[in-house]
Amino acid sequence: DQQVKQNSPSLSVQEGRISILNCDYTNSMFDYFLWYKKYPAEGPTFLISISSIKDKNEDGRFTVFLNKSAKHLSLHIVPSQPGDSAVYFCAASEAGANSKLTFGKGITLSVRP
Amino acid sequence: DTAVSQTPKYLVTQMGNDKSIKCEQNLGHDTMYWYKQDSKKFLKIMFSYNNKELIINETVPNRFSPKSPDKAHLNLHINSLELGDSAVYFCASSQGRATVLYGYTFGSGTRLTVV
Numbered sequence: 001d002q003q004v005k006q007n008s009p010s011l012s013v014q015e016g017r018i019s020i021l022n023c024d025y026t027n028s029m030f031d032y033f034l035w036y037k038k039y040p041a042e043g044p045t046f047l048i049s050i051s052s053i054k055d056k057n058e059d060g061r062f063t064v065f066l067n068k069s070a071k072h073l074s075l076h077i078v079p080s081q082p083g084d085s086a087v088y089f090c091a092a093s094e095a096g097a098n099s100k101l102t103f104g105k106g107i108t109l110s111v112r113p
Numbered sequence: 114d115t116a117v118s119q120t121p122k123y124l125v126t127q128m129g130n131d132k133s134i135k136c137e138q139n140l141g142h143d144t145m146y147w148y149k150q151d152s153k154k155f156l157k158i159m160f161s162y163n164n165k166e167l168i169i170n171e172t173v174p175n176r177f178s179p180k181s182p183d184k185a186h187l188n189l190h191i192n193s194l195e196l197g198d199s200a201v202y203f204c205a206s207s208q209g210r211a212t213v214l215y216g217y218t219f220g221s222g223t224r225l226t227v228v
Contacts, residue, residue: 002155032213043117043203044156046216089156093213098168100146101217103156 003027004092006104014112019077021107023090026071030102031095033066035075038087038106047088048075080111116140119204119220126194127228134189134223136204144168145187146205146217147179156203162187194227201225 005024013019021035031052036044050057050064050073057064063076077084090104117138126132138145146169147159161169162181176192191198201224205217 043219043221049214099213100158100169105154
């Protein structure tokens with residue numbers, strides 16, 4: 001039962017353009033949403049998060065948008081750089097003690113020079 | 114100075130063997146996790162410990178046994194290894210078990226191959 005879905009396995013964009021990575025979820029109890037970035041042979045690294053009381057959170061070139069009614073979130077990277085080429089995981093969690101992160105299967109982003 | 118370190122990085126072993134993966138974090142976090150990334154690339158939680166207490170135990174075969182001697186260490190022991198156990202295992206840590214918004218810090222993973 002995939003509660004977090006990243007339906008596009010890959011995305012290729014030109015350097016300098018915007019990258020938009022999408023994520024859908026099915027569990028209406030999710031309250032927190034995160035994006036992780038992963039390079040080959042390394043562990044995932046935390047990028048940005050958003051709580052369900054917000055619809056947007058921005059950190060430098062990275063912005064996460066949350067549409068609770070559609071159970072959809074997206075990560076925008078502007079401008080995209082070759083160093084952004086990696087696998088991006090969407091993750092979500094319910095509130096409360098003993099919370100755990102549920103991950104999607106990731107999207108491979110390639111930024112062409 | 115690695116924040117979350119796992120050893121070994123690669124492990125190749127035969128079916129039926131028993132093996133352990135070690136994890137240590139020097140961040141002062143009080144919660145640690147084991148995740149498994151299978152061939153379909155999903156990262157799935159297996160266990161979580163908070164101050165040496167088991168707080169999350171997902172549906173995992175009892176051949177997998179976590180052990181936390183102190184809050185900086187969480188080891189994973191696997192008995193009677195099977196082909197389906199082949200995966201990448203990630204250790205992670207966080208400060209507090211409810212502060213998800215700050216993210217977990219992951220180790221670089223242990224690629225286990227059972228032949």
